[in-house]
Amino acid sequence: MRHPGLPFAVLAAATLSCSGGPRSPHATGEESFLSPAPGSGGRLATAGGSPAGTPAPASAPAGVRAVEEADIYHLDGSRLLVLNAYRGLQILDLADPANPALLSRVPVEGTPVDLYVHGSVAFVAVSDVFDFAPAASDVAVVWPRTGSELWAIDVSAPAAPSVLARLRLEGQLEETRIVGDVLYAVSRRYPWYGVSPATAGSGSPGVAGAPVPSSDADLVYVASFDVQNPADPIPVDRLDFPAAGWATHASVTAERITLSQSGWDVSGPLTWFRAIDIADPGGRLALGAAWSCAGSVRDRWGMDFDAATGLFRAIVDAGWNAGAALEIWTTPAPGAAEPLGRLFVDGSAGESLTAARFDGTRAYVVTAARIDPLFVVDTSDPANPKQAGVPLEMPGQLDFIEPRGDRLLALGHTNEAGAPFQLQVSLIDVSDPATPSLLSRAIFGSDWGWVAAQADDLRKAFQVIDPAPGRTGLLVVPVQGWDQGTWTWRGGTQLVDWSGDALAIRGFLQHPGAITRAFPLDALAVFLGALSDQAFQVVGAADRSAPVELARLDLARPVNAIAFVQGQAVELSGDWYRGATELAVTEALDPDAPVPLARVPVAAPTARMFQDGDVVWLLAQDWATGKAWLQAVDLVDPTHPVLRGRLDLAPEEAGGYGYGGYWGFGDQALLVGHVLALHRAWWSLPLASGGPGCAGCGSAPDVVRLFDLSNPDQPVRASGVAIPDSAWSWGLAASGPFLWLTHYEWATEPATVRYYVDRIDVTDPYQPELLSKVNVPGVFFAASEDGTRLYTEEPVAPADWTGDATTWVHALELTSRGTARLLASVSVAGWPGGSAAQGGFAWVQTWAWGGGQSVARLAALRLDPLSAASVQEIQSQWAWILKAAGGKLFLAAGWMDQGILIYGLGDPGRPAFERFFRTQGWVEDVVVEGGIAYLPSGVYGVPMVTLAP
Numbered sequence: 001m002r003h004p005g006l007p008f009a010v011l012a013a014a015t016l017s018c019s020g021g022p023r024s025p026h027a028t029g030e031e032s033f034l035s036p037a038p039g040s041g042g043r044l045a046t047a048g049g050s051p052a053g054t055p056a057p058a059s060a061p062a063g064v065r066a067v068e069e070a071d072i073y074h075l076d077g078s079r080l081l082v083l084n085a086y087r088g089l090q091i092l093d094l095a096d097p098a099n100p101a102l103l104s105r106v107p108v109e110g111t112p113v114d115l116y117v118h119g120s121v122a123f124v125a126v127s128d129v130f131d132f133a134p135a136a137s138d139v140a141v142v143w144p145r146t147g148s149e150l151w152a153i154d155v156s157a158p159a160a161p162s163v164l165a166r167l168r169l170e171g172q173l174e175e176t177r178i179v180g181d182v183l184y185a186v187s188r189r190y191p192w193y194g195v196s197p198a199t200a201g202s203g204s205p206g207v208a209g210a211p212v213p214s215s216d217a218d219l220v221y222v223a224s225f226d227v228q229n230p231a232d233p234i235p236v237d238r239l240d241f242p243a244a245g246w247a248t249h250a251s252v253t254a255e256r257i258t259l260s261q262s263g264w265d266v267s268g269p270l271t272w273f274r275a276i277d278i279a280d281p282g283g284r285l286a287l288g289a290a291w292s293c294a295g296s297v298r299d300r301w302g303m304d305f306d307a308a309t310g311l312f313r314a315i316v317d318a319g320w321n322a323g324a325a326l327e328i329w330t331t332p333a334p335g336a337a338e339p340l341g342r343l344f345v346d347g348s349a350g351e352s353l354t355a356a357r358f359d360g361t362r363a364y365v366v367t368a369a370r371i372d373p374l375f376v377v378d379t380s381d382p383a384n385p386k387q388a389g390v391p392l393e394m395p396g397q398l399d400f401i402e403p404r405g406d407r408l409l410a411l412g413h414t415n416e417a418g419a420p421f422q423l424q425v426s427l428i429d430v431s432d433p434a435t436p437s438l439l440s441r442a443i444f445g446s447d448w449g450w451v452a453a454q455a456d457d458l459r460k461a462f463q464v465i466d467p468a469p470g471r472t473g474l475l476v477v478p479v480q481g482w483d484q485g486t487w488t489w490r491g492g493t494q495l496v497d498w499s500g501d502a503l504a505i506r507g508f509l510q511h512p513g514a515i516t517r518a519f520p521l522d523a524l525a526v527f528l529g530a531l532s533d534q535a536f537q538v539v540g541a542a543d544r545s546a547p548v549e550l551a552r553l554d555l556a557r558p559v560n561a562i563a564f565v566q567g568q569a570v571e572l573s574g575d576w577y578r579g580a581t582e583l584a585v586t587e588a589l590d591p592d593a594p595v596p597l598a599r600v601p602v603a604a605p606t607a608r609m610f611q612d613g614d615v616v617w618l619l620a621q622d623w624a625t626g627k628a629w630l631q632a633v634d635l636v637d638p639t640h641p642v643l644r645g646r647l648d649l650a651p652e653e654a655g656g657y658g659y660g661g662y663w664g665f666g667d668q669a670l671l672v673g674h675v676l677a678l679h680r681a682w683w684s685l686p687l688a689s690g691g692p693g694c695a696g697c698g699s700a701p702d703v704v705r706l707f708d709l710s711n712p713d714q715p716v717r718a719s720g721v722a723i724p725d726s727a728w729s730w731g732l733a734a735s736g737p738f739l740w741l742t743h744y745e746w747a748t749e750p751a752t753v754r755y756y757v758d759r760i761d762v763t764d765p766y767q768p769e770l771l772s773k774v775n776v777p778g779v780f781f782a783a784s785e786d787g788t789r790l791y792t793e794e795p796v797a798p799a800d801w802t803g804d805a806t807t808w809v810h811a812l813e814l815t816s817r818g819t820a821r822l823l824a825s826v827s828v829a830g831w832p833g834g835s836a837a838q839g840g841f842a843w844v845q846t847w848a849w850g851g852g853q854s855v856a857r858l859a860a861l862r863l864d865p866l867s868a869a870s871v872q873e874i875q876s877q878w879a880w881i882l883k884a885a886g887g888k889l890f891l892a893a894g895w896m897d898q899g900i901l902i903y904g905l906g907d908p909g910r911p912a913f914e915r916f917f918r919t920q921g922w923v924e925d926v927v928v929e930g931g932i933a934y935l936p937s938g939v940y941g942v943p944m945v946t947l948a949p
Helices: 456-460
Strands: 073-076 079-083 088-091 101-106 111-118 123-132 141-156 163-169 173-177 182-189 218-224 234-242 249-254 256-265 270-277 284-293 303-306 311-317 325-329 338-344 352-359 362-368 373-379 392-395 397-402 407-414 422-429 437-444 448-450 464-465 473-483 487-501 501-509 515-520 527-531 537-542 548-554 560-563 568-575 581-587 596-601 607-611 613-623 627-634 643-647 668-672 675-679 701-708 716-722 728-735 738-746 752-761 774-776 779-783 789-794 806-816 820-829 831-838 841-850 855-865 867-876 880-885 890-894 898-905 912-918 928-929 932-934 943-947
Touching: 073 111, 073 234, 073 515, 073 527, 079 111, 088 111, 088 123, 088 932, 111 173, 123 173, 141 173, 141 182, 163 182, 163 218, 173 249, 173 728, 182 249, 182 256, 218 256, 234 284, 234 362, 249 303, 256 303, 270 311, 284 311, 284 325, 311 362, 325 352, 325 362, 338 373, 352 407, 362 397, 373 397, 397 456, 407 437, 422 501, 437 473, 437 487, 437 501, 456 515, 464 515, 464 607, 464 943, 473 515, 473 596, 487 515, 487 779, 548 855, 560 607, 560 928, 607 668, 613 675, 668 728, 675 728, 728 779, 738 779, 752 789, 774 820, 779 831, 789 831, 806 841, 806 867, 820 841, 820 855, 820 867, 820 943, 841 880
Parallel strands: 352 397, 422 448, 831 880
Antiparallel strands: 073 079, 079 088, 088 101, 111 123, 123 141, 141 163, 173 182, 182 218, 218 234, 249 256, 256 270, 270 284, 303 311, 311 325, 325 338, 352 362, 362 373, 373 392, 397 407, 407 422, 422 437, 448 473, 464 473, 473 487, 487 501, 515 527, 527 537, 537 548, 560 568, 568 581, 581 596, 607 613, 613 627, 627 643, 668 675, 675 701, 701 716, 728 738, 738 752, 752 774, 779 789, 789 806, 806 820, 831 841, 841 855, 855 867, 880 890, 890 898, 898 912, 928 932, 932 943
């Protein structure tokens, strides 16, 4: 892979020509075409398609450094900092809770993980960072790098934050903590990262500690950063050691980090422990003891180190349905660890560990099958830990335990109310460890419920507000769930009162997104904040039985499509997970505005949008009910949208998961003038005998359905056009006076098919005309304006499958005999990856495998007569064409180096690379308006690229 910003190598056009290269599978002048069946010598080609408040630092005695944990938000008075998975760092003003405002944001490349705020500086830890770095031996060679970063951001001016520093960390960030004035990061460098070492003067972010050359080593390291001056974090030290297992958890005190890595060996589950001495307040590190035990640590709550006694305790799962064990080691210094005591906890009932927690000399252990026993273990004699009395048996299971003196508050699941996996909170009396008792239980949520937090972070999500004189305690739980009855996702804030020895279910408020946190905004918890990556919600909880939404702010509104009406941006927003879609209207130059100018709810999880002047049509689908419909929205005044006509579709028109396919993708819909054409994906297998036909595939026809949308108040079902003999069809397109579609039919020769082009004249949608099918080689992707000449793509693999395929582009002329005569063919090395045609030129992208990596090529073809203009190698391994628009050609860069490649088409025969634009998510479409390319990217919003003239 090479940097997309470097000059591209333009290859000789002769590599595309008919002579001197591979031989065309069809002879010029041929009018009958037999093609290899998909999967037998070429693949099923698709024309122009793509491949499928933060807890406070723990209190510490004077002179002892406090251990501070990160979260995804930080509340400081009326200022809320949010670490958003899709938009980076966001700063909100909550001075007026009824009118929260998004002041600013700092886009972050990669996946945000942890947020700390020290004074006026925010530290943001990011994983999955991709960039390029020059190789040490040759600055002309550029290597891809995947790793993590630590950002320092000045937030002293909330409306104008600025990045102070970006420090690179190799590998995948696993854990962070701040202890005193030092930030510690735990990262794992997997063998497949293949990171090239950074070199001095390369212009790359600094690497923490000594860089590690690329190798096959699987290693973990701990790096330290001096953050005494938050504006200038300085790498201090780094320790590397071999990785083991796959699940890493950290127990952190002021003197020591103890890491657990759980995996398997020949005898079953095994956990490896490693101690790191962090007692030096300046950040120097020392590698300590390494030891192991049978079983696996489930989460950080199953580990505990007491500096006063020098004891390290761990509760491990002994194996699937094999119970649990408490292990105790004496570790008076980081370099020593000797086994001291062990207690096996039951397991005879065939149960697995679900929760563990230490509190002083007690350990709480929960195992579960259908009944959930809570074991209280006395570790006051660490050499001889013992079970205190009999376990408490309860229905369901516990997943997290929060000790409160002689009471435990525990979050878990149960089926006792008739739902299979409902959430529950239990209040347990452990004043007598020999006879723990369940005092109260509150059951809530959907049939299948959960809290969207990793097990290590459940204490941050499960908010416990303790009772106070004259005030009932409160549990605030951000709930997610699946409701089997309505077949919908449901999430929001659940309130549970805690008074004395009783829990009481109070109100629930649904949240407009996948909620991750809910927390008090004031001392009395009259106002709550509910947070997801999609939205921030202010909850009025003065009446806990009936919480209300006081305000909502979009943080990452998903945008699946965008259109421009009367100078404003109209967005199709929403996702299937939230179960609702909407139209959002914003200023054209502010498509990610947190408060749209107008909103139109659409009662469907998925929809598609088509623009017809000042009217947009929504093709909506509710996959829970199978219903689908067409809805017109009048946007003559975009700030006051008006619903117009609606047409409910019949089940056969809705098509299973609908036009939008399975949760939004798959089937085809195309607006031509005022006619909407709908076509379902179509595919059937040959008969077992090898002949044509479809064994047991039913009798439903392959149909293109037409709807007349000329009257926004009265959409009309016009007609349907059946495609006879079709075994597969795809590629609905409009060109000239026709709709075009490709289908194939199984031939009598084994593993071969005949491709046909179908043309439908929709001048009168009530009486459309299906012209005779025409046999062609491959799949249609373009036609001349008068419809007399067409162009197809056909991939052909080598017979022995030992090399790369060849993509053939054919020019054909329709004859009066109902055939297509082959005029010319050109070849491009590799498999087809998308194509576009415009203004007498076509551009075809292919992939091939060479030198141990994928090679992507972009070919430019003149269409009349068909001839090769140029081919160039694309500086991205997996690029594919998205669209030609606004005098530019846009390609998606690929999976690793995610972004958009932009080529100028001033000379369409030699597209000129202009720039690489980094994106965070998949780009759904490219819409050019006013010299700007808008890139609707789902939850990543609408990145905007100002195009060169």
